[in-house]
Amino acid sequence: MQQDKIFADHVSVAYEKDDESLLAVDDVTLSIQEGEFVVIVGPSGCGKTTFMNTLAGLVKPIRGKVFMDGKQITGPSAERGVVFQQFALFPWKTVFENVEFGLKYRGIPKDERREIVRKYIRMVKLEGFENSFPHELSGGMKQRVAIARVYANMPQILLMDEPFGALDAQTRTIMQEDLSEMFMMEKRTVVFITHSVDEAIYLGDRVIIMTARPGKFKKIINVTADCLIPNRRNLGYDDVVNLKAFRDLKRELWGLIKAEIVEKRIL
Amino acid sequence: MTEDAPKTLLYENGAEGKICLTNILGNLMVETRKIRSRKRVILSVLSVIVVLGGWFVLTTVLRWVPPAFLPPPQNILTDFFRLLNKSYVGHTLIGHTLVSLQIVLGGFFLAVLIGIPLGIMMGWFKRIEAIVDPMFQLLRPIPPLAWIPLSLLWFGIGISSKIFVIWLSAFVPCVINAYTGIRLTEPLLVKAALGLGVKRQWDLLREVAIPSALPVILGGVRIGLGSAWMTLVAAELLASDAGLGYMMQMARRALEPSIIILGMLIIGILGAIMARGLQMLEKRICPWVMDKER
Amino acid sequence: MSMKAFGPQFLERIYREKVVLSLSSVLGFIFCWYLITDVLGLIPALFLPSPEKVFFTIYEKIFIPVGQSTLFGHVGVSLLRILVGTTIALCLAIPLGILMGWYEDLDSVMTPIIEVLRPIPPIAWIPLAILWFGIGLGSKVFIIGIGVFFPTLINTYMGVKFVDPILIKAAQTLGAKDKDVLREVILPASVPLIVAGIRIGIGLGMMCLVAAEMVAASSGLGFLIMLGGDNLKPELSITGMILIGIMGLLADTLILAVEKKVVYWKKESQNG
Structure with missing residues (x-):
């Protein structure tokens, strides 16, 4: 069998809050293949973000191990780039300098860096804003910079933690289409976290539903393989949303999540 | 800092949709603001004229207030021009000012040079914080100018005793703000830097913590300057043989209030100019900080 | 790793x-x-007395007077001065700040005068204050008052001026009249800033107290500090410094406690 790109082996993660240790992720096992787009959906506070931080190496599991290409993950690394919901741009750096940031630490010479930065700023459609500071940009543009910053760093895996959660609905739709396009242009392994069922089905090859805390995997659905026409990445958001397969799947997933919210009273 | 996130969020949601409406409203507001600002200027000018005029009338025309209590405003002006090239208690006005400036700037720069690195280290390294902070907390409540007698005892009446006290007064805010600034570094930005491949502590400090603390650090520098300026006056009032504070103290003994007020005005103006200069420097150094946050 | x-x-x-x-x-x-x-x-002890000598000086001076009174007397005098000065300054600064924040015309009239006076460090008023009020209680109260007045005034003004406009709009659309808005929205919303201003002001007032007592007084902690220097008894100076430090700390703790009480609706007061 081909080696998994990421393999989480019976992972449990706790986090401290007010000197109390809470179990956020409970005994989760998952393998992700190279080039796959995996989306994790779940109710608020279900440990999605904690799980992603574990994949990133920012948090250490209390039980179990996470492997990338068969090697255990022990700390953060440029191999796994993270896009955060709150953008996390360096406010004192221009757009160009933000995108350039990781490249400096990979020891890439200056001329080459400039080429790469240009390329990815073009990819996220932000030409002309190279010298702007983040506070001069709208939310959508900020997130574009953050995406370019991670893409330019050539990580093998992209971890996206509700990247569009802070954007308004219109901007969000456009960002989803653009991300889908970018994913086709430069195939990377993506792990994507969201609240939105629509977003999950539209973007994900595989969608994982998580339970409320402590987070476990409730169901895993192979969207591309089992449910939808596989070439939906060529279609616009509107067209996909109106497919019957999409609507059926959405109803099913929403039912699962709603049950979770009602049952555990996390309204 | 953490409260910022929802605010920006609120601002960004639907910002596009509001553009037309805000433009119209904006134009209206600019119009009313123009009218208001004109009225404001008139009132401000009137107020200054009334105060100066009242002062003049009370002291010069009606002579209700004796000049030994409050001198007429024109006396202050004439004293200013008189002392520009005539020496008063040892120096001309410019001479006294230069003496004061030298001490303030000397102590202040030493404080910045030592205080900011120390504060940064305290904010970043837990061990240094644990060792330095308690002593700091112990000494902090003592007003710096209370050190003047000890400082005189240690360094004599010369320039070094004053520089020490002024250094102390500016040092404390420099350290505290640098320390607080580093501690307030957004953990998310640290995470982002780690995820982008930063490996060494030093790079994290240099690329993330220090720039993010910079506005707070510069705020501390500004407070330090104000504090240094105030302590200088106290030190010169108490033990000195030159400087603006000394000049004022001597003028008090000679019952010349116009020179006291002259000294106060010069101290105020120089302090305001220096604060303003620092503010401009801040804008230069931190172009990313929006005006509303200043 | x-x-x-x-x-x-x-x-x-x-x-x-x-x-x-x-x-x-x-x-x-x-x-x-x-x-x-x-x-x-x-x-040498003349430069820096040992900690035990300082300790015994404090102990001894509780019973044996220095100058005109014992240690308690000096602390009491200083306390009285700061209390009177602070009270007067707060009674003037807070109402004036609120009015300036509320009435634009008053703001226009007062701002230029305040902007001229504000940059003058309160300590620079000492010679003039002595000339005006002599070396008694009056001059100290005046100087401490100036120290407390400006930070409190500025913060009160800012607090009133920069209340989130959305709250004012919300109150108005719910039917509140101007004076209701002032009482129900603007005052409570500006309390945190006012308290912060008072805190800064009292810190500054303490400094002014020490300075004024050092320059011209025959009692009080500042006098004690100065006396120690003049008589080459540094243990006396250090005693005064310790006591003024404790006083400052207590004042600060008190204000923080008050702040917590008054600003109960804020999750975390941003001190620091």
Whole structure:
């Protein structure tokens, strides 16, 4: 069998809050293949973000191990780039300098860096804003910079933690289409976290539903393989949303999540 | 800092949709603001004229207030021009000012040079914080100018005793703000830097913590300057043989209030100019900080 | 590699080591002081008295008067001065600040005058204050008052001026009249800033107290500090410094406690 790109082996993660240790992720096992787009959906506070931080190496599991290409993950690394919901741009750096940031630490010479930065700023459609500071940009543009910053760093895996959660609905739709396009242009392994069922089905090859805390995997659905026409990445958001397969799947997933919210009273 | 996130969020949601409406409203507001600002200027000018005029009338025309209590405003002006090239208690006005400036700037720069690195280290390294902070907390409540007698005892009446006290007064805010600034570094930005491949502590400090603390650090520098300026006056009032504070103290003994007020005005103006200069420097150094946050 | 060892301190939480280090730092400081003065005699007592000498001075002066009164007397005088000065300053600054924030015309009239007076450090008023009020209570109260007045005024003004406009709009659309808005929205919303201003003001007032008492007084903690220097009795100065430090600390603690009470609706008051 081909080696998994990421393999989480019976992972449990706790986090401290007010000197109390809470179990956020409970005994989760998952393998992700190279080039796959995996989306994790779940109710608020279900440990999605904690799980992603574990994949990133920012948090250490209390039980179990996470492997990338068969090697255990022990700390953060440029191999796994993270896009955060709150953008996390360096406010004192221009757009160009933000995108350039990781490249400096990979020891890439200056001329080459400039080429790469240009390329990815073009990819996220932000030409002309190279010298702007983040506070001069709208939310959508900020997130574009953050995406370019991670893409330019050539990580093998992209971890996206509700990247569009802070954007308004219109901007969000456009960002989803653009991300889908970018994913086709430069195939990377993506792990994507969201609240939105629509977003999950539209973007994900595989969608994982998580339970409320402590987070476990409730169901895993192979969207591309089992449910939808596989070439939906060529279609616009509107067209996909109106497919019957999409609507059926959405109803099913929403039912699962709603049950979770009602049952555990996390309204 | 953490409260910022929802605010920006609120601002960004639907910002596009509001553009037309805000433009119209904006134009209206600019119009009313123009009218208001004109009225404001008139009132401000009137107020200054009334105060100066009242002062003049009370002291010069009606002579209700004796000049030994409050001198007429024109006396202050004439004293200013008189002392520009005539020496008063040892120096001309410019001479006294230069003496004061030298001490303030000397102590202040030493404080910045030592205080900011120390504060940064305290904010970043837990061990240094644990060792330095308690002593700091112990000494902090003592007003710096209370050190003047000890400082005189240690360094004599010369320039070094004053520089020490002024250094102390500016040092404390420099350290505290640098320390607080580093501690307030957004953990998310640290995470982002780690995820982008930063490996060494030093790079994290240099690329993330220090720039993010910079506005707070510069705020501390500004407070330090104000504090240094105030302590200088106290030190010169108490033990000195030159400087603006000394000049004022001597003028008090000679019952010349116009020179006291002259000294106060010069101290105020120089302090305001220096604060303003620092503010401009801040804008230069931190172009990313929006005006509303200043 | 341990992930906990990586990253700045706010990513971790280890307390015990910190307590040990802090305690040993304070004890080490006092011990070094003791060592260089008493044990090794490196520094003459005229320069820096030993900690025990300071301790005994404090103890002794509780019963034996320095100048006109015992230690309690000096503390009491200083306390009285700061209380009177602060009270007068607050009674003037807070109403004026609110009015200036509320009435634009008053703002226009007062701002230029305040902007001229504000940059003058309160301590620079000492010679004039002595000329005007003599060296009694009056001049000290005046100087302390100036120290407290400006920060309180500025913060009150800012607090009133920069209340979130959305709250005002909300109140108006719910039917509140102008004076209701002032009482129900603007005052409560500006309280945190006002209290912060008072805190800064009292800190400054303490400094003014010391300075005024050092320049011209025959009682009070500042007088004690100065006397120690003049009579080459540094232990007296250090006694005064310790007491003024404690007074400042107590005042600050008190204001913080008041702040917590008054600003109960704010999750975390941003002190620091």
